[in-house]
Amino acid sequence: MRPAVKTAVWLGVGIALAGAIALYRHYDVGHLLTLENLKQSRGTLAAAYQSRPWATLGVFFAIYVAAAALSFPGALILTLAAGAMFGLWVGLMVVSFASSLGALLAFLSARYLLRDDVEARFGKLLAPIYEGVRKDGVLYLLTLRLVPIFPFWMVNLLMGLTPMGAGRFYGVSQIGMLVGTAVYVNAGTQLAAVRSPADILSPALLGSFVLLGIFPLLAKAGVAWLQARKVYAKWQKPAHFDRNLVVIGAGAGGLVSAYIASAVKASVTLVEGHKMGGDCLNYGCVPSKALIRSAKLAKELQKAESLGFTGTQGTVDFAAVMRRVHQVIADIEPHDSVERYTKLGVDVVQGHARITNPWTVEITRPDGSTQLLTTRNIVIATGASPFVPPIPGLAEVGYLTSDTVWGLTELPKRLVVLGGGPIGCELAQSFARLGAHTTQVEMAARVMVREDTEVSDLIAASLRADGVQLLTGHQAVRAEVVEGEKRLIVRSGDVETAIAFDVLLCAVGRSPRVAGFGLEELGLPLTPRKTIETNAYLQTLYPNIYAVGDVAGPYQFTHTAAHQAWYAAVNALFGRVKKFRVDYSVIPWATFTDPEVARVGLSEAEATEQGVPFEVTRYGIDDLDRAIADGSAHGFVKVLTVPGKDKILGVTIVGTHAGDLLAEYVLAMKHGLGLNKILGTIHTYPTLAEANKYAAGEWKRAHAPQRLLRWAQRFHAWERS
Numbered sequence: 001m002r003p004a005v006k007t008a009v010w011l012g013v014g015i016a017l018a019g020a021i022a023l024y025r026h027y028d029v030g031h032l033l034t035l036e037n038l039k040q041s042r043g044t045l046a047a048a049y050q051s052r053p054w055a056t057l058g059v060f061f062a063i064y065v066a067a068a069a070l071s072f073p074g075a076l077i078l079t080l081a082a083g084a085m086f087g088l089w090v091g092l093m094v095v096s097f098a099s100s101l102g103a104l105l106a107f108l109s110a111r112y113l114l115r116d117d118v119e120a121r122f123g124k125l126l127a128p129i130y131e132g133v134r135k136d137g138v139l140y141l142l143t144l145r146l147v148p149i150f151p152f153w154m155v156n157l158l159m160g161l162t163p164m165g166a167g168r169f170y171g172v173s174q175i176g177m178l179v180g181t182a183v184y185v186n187a188g189t190q191l192a193a194v195r196s197p198a199d200i201l202s203p204a205l206l207g208s209f210v211l212l213g214i215f216p217l218l219a220k221a222g223v224a225w226l227q228a229r230k231v232y233a234k235w236q237k238p239a240h241f242d243r244n245l246v247v248i249g250a251g252a253g254g255l256v257s258a259y260i261a262s263a264v265k266a267s268v269t270l271v272e273g274h275k276m277g278g279d280c281l282n283y284g285c286v287p288s289k290a291l292i293r294s295a296k297l298a299k300e301l302q303k304a305e306s307l308g309f310t311g312t313q314g315t316v317d318f319a320a321v322m323r324r325v326h327q328v329i330a331d332i333e334p335h336d337s338v339e340r341y342t343k344l345g346v347d348v349v350q351g352h353a354r355i356t357n358p359w360t361v362e363i364t365r366p367d368g369s370t371q372l373l374t375t376r377n378i379v380i381a382t383g384a385s386p387f388v389p390p391i392p393g394l395a396e397v398g399y400l401t402s403d404t405v406w407g408l409t410e411l412p413k414r415l416v417v418l419g420g421g422p423i424g425c426e427l428a429q430s431f432a433r434l435g436a437h438t439t440q441v442e443m444a445a446r447v448m449v450r451e452d453t454e455v456s457d458l459i460a461a462s463l464r465a466d467g468v469q470l471l472t473g474h475q476a477v478r479a480e481v482v483e484g485e486k487r488l489i490v491r492s493g494d495v496e497t498a499i500a501f502d503v504l505l506c507a508v509g510r511s512p513r514v515a516g517f518g519l520e521e522l523g524l525p526l527t528p529r530k531t532i533e534t535n536a537y538l539q540t541l542y543p544n545i546y547a548v549g550d551v552a553g554p555y556q557f558t559h560t561a562a563h564q565a566w567y568a569a570v571n572a573l574f575g576r577v578k579k580f581r582v583d584y585s586v587i588p589w590a591t592f593t594d595p596e597v598a599r600v601g602l603s604e605a606e607a608t609e610q611g612v613p614f615e616v617t618r619y620g621i622d623d624l625d626r627a628i629a630d631g632s633a634h635g636f637v638k639v640l641t642v643p644g645k646d647k648i649l650g651v652t653i654v655g656t657h658a659g660d661l662l663a664e665y666v667l668a669m670k671h672g673l674g675l676n677k678i679l680g681t682i683h684t685y686p687t688l689a690e691a692n693k694y695a696a697g698e699w700k701r702a703h704a705p706q707r708l709l710r711w712a713q714r715f716h717a718w719e720r721s
């Protein structure tokens with residue numbers, strides 16, 4: 001809308017609102033719009049309608065439209081009044097049209113006055129809401145109208161901020177509100193007949209109120225039933241179920257889902273097509289952390305002289321390093337093994353699972369035999385696999401991913417790591433420390449783009465100090481072999497550079513595993529990020545099919561997969577009694593570079609982008625006694641708090657063992673403890689954990705009560721005099 005028009009509309013609405021408020025006050029409308037007053041004025045109102053029916057109807061209609069359009073309170077009393085004055089059918093007609101028209105005016109006001117500003121401010125955050133409204137807006141609105149959990153005026157204004165068409169809004173509103181309006185108007189006709197308190201207990205009035213009470217529940221159940229019917233319509237439901245739950249995938253998400261199901265004595269089958277433990281154990285967290293341990297020692301050996309040692313350079317035996325990596329996997333394997341889960345009561349089946357209908361899973365075992373299992377619920381926990389970008393020549397030249405890099409037995413002389421995210425940084429640093437000539441290529445202007453710029457800068461400096469040739473702002477455009485030498489061509493601006501390499505490791509992200517096991521046939525919708533679309537209870541389009549972990553997003557961590565698994569398993573098994581919304585309010589994560597980067601809650605950039613007011617408190621770890629003694633005095637603790645309060649909005653820690661240090665802040669945020677509580681907690685001296693307390697101390701110093709301190713100073717001066 002053009003600014004001049006917008007100003008004019010604002011002015012018009014402002015004047016109308018001011019006028020309405022003045023009239024509201026002058027006639028004490030708040031007092032008039034009470035049940036008691038309505039009962040008292042019933043005779044006058046009815047008489048007015050008797051003597052001048054059209055004028056009374058007209059005035060009532062106008063008042064109702066104005067009240068609805070300006071979002072004034074009193075719609076309920078006005079609706080009851082319509083029943084009392086005009087009777088059921090005329091009252092229903094008047095209120096139905098007046099409320100819908102008023103709602104439309106409020107909707108249009110919000111759209112033309114507020115939507116641009118709201119979009120400008122929250123554009124990115126609104127995208128999923130807009131997408132939902134585009135897809136299911138009519139149903140949402142119908143539900144909101146039928147089930148009055150949200151106030152009438154709020155629905156009008158909020159819907160005005162969405163992309164829904166005005167005609168559709170009006171039509172759905174009128175239809176959706178019709179039954180509710182009829183119930184209220186009918187109650188008004190009964191109310192008009194009340195002459196003494198005893199009348200209140202008349203069966204008809206009681207019936208009206210009971211209707212009012214149970215109507216939202218009936219409507220909600222009806223909408224859910226209709227939705228479920230539509231989704232399940234083309235499938236034949238089995239007469240009996242073999243299992244309460246079938247879980248597909250035995251990574252973090254699947255293992256925890258199955259564990260919980262067996263703990264509560266449900267009959268559960270866990271199907272794994274490849275290795276128990278999934279990516280974390282076999283290709284992800286565990287091998288990468290084992291490699292990082294060896295790489296860290298390589299680095300420490302280089303620094304040994306500074307700790308008083310000589311002749312300790314050491315030689316990397318890469319094959320031995322990788323043997324240890326596999327030994328670590330083998331040592332942890334029993335935690336996730338078939339034997340352990342079988343003992344826990346889980347029916348573990350090794351094979352490829354395919355969902356053939358919403359209640360049936362077909363399992364193909366390695367020997368080709370198949371088994372069909374009917375189940376009341378399914379949890380999809382199929383994880384993600386490395387994404388390989390379509391770079392011309394890459395497939396021909398050959399590349400490794402996080403799935404295949406653990407098969408290396410020789411240290412690559414020249415390694416290219418594609419990707420500057422957490423996995424790329426962890427692996428590039430490790431290989432460089434172990435002696436590979438490592439080049440890391442990142443398209444974005446900095447590494448670890450999810451973190452604040454200062455974090456990226458620190459990690460980039462650390463990578464470079466470890467010998468990584470870091471090329472940010474460089475896009476890989478093709479791979480080729482020239483005279484037997486593999487080369488990656490990268491472009492920055494108009495300049496192309498060739499990087500010769502022996503091994504290329506592709507670490508540019510992970511794609512959810514959504515293909516080849518029946519989702520296409522079920523028509524399960526995916527999000528724009530290609531994860532399975534789920535609701536707040538982790539239910540997919542089919543309410544008995546749940547999704548957790550990397551395949552569901554929005555996070556790709558082992559601990560978030562496990563966190564979601566609890567909700568999915570409990571909702572699947574007990575959802576008919578009570579369902580729980582998955583809680584993403586406090587999600588921590590860490591990247592295990594050196595220094596480590598750990599975060600919970602908002603970063604500074606996110607808070608700014610979301611328009612959340614914040615204060616920053618920073619403590620430099622270079623000041624910390626234990627870090628100085630350890631020779632690891634670098635990094636910082638950065639805490640974002642609500643301005644003027646100690647409530648924590650987010651924490652970023654960069655430093656040695658940052659991932660462990662973060663736990664105290666995670667606990668504080670989860671349980672609503674502020675910085676004062678952290679400051680008031682004894683921290684053992686000398687530990688790295690003291691950094692958390694010192695950060696809280698920095699905050700306290702900045703918020704010291706200056707006036708009180710001046711008085712204290714005077715008091716002490718007086719004591720000395």
Ligand SMILES: Cc1cc2nc3c(=O)[nH]c(=O)nc-3n(C[C@H](O)[C@H](O)[C@H](O)COP(=O)(O)OP(=O)(O)OC[C@H]3O[C@@H](n4cnc5c(N)ncnc54)[C@H](O)[C@@H]3O)c2cc1C
Nearest residue numbers: 249251252253273278279280284353383549550556557558
């Ligand atoms: C190099 C690397 C380092 C990482 N480091 C960390 C870290 O430090 N901390 C952290 O929190 N996260 C880390 N991650 C991420 C972590 O590994 C994943 O977030 C986690 O494994 C997700 O668990 P999941 O249960 O969703 O899936 P997965 O662990 O991927 O498990 C899915 C399983 O489903 C099976 N499956 C798939 N389809 C079928 C089918 N149709 N039938 C039967 N089985 C099927 C697969 O074989 C697989 O075993 C790292 C990842 C990588 C690659």
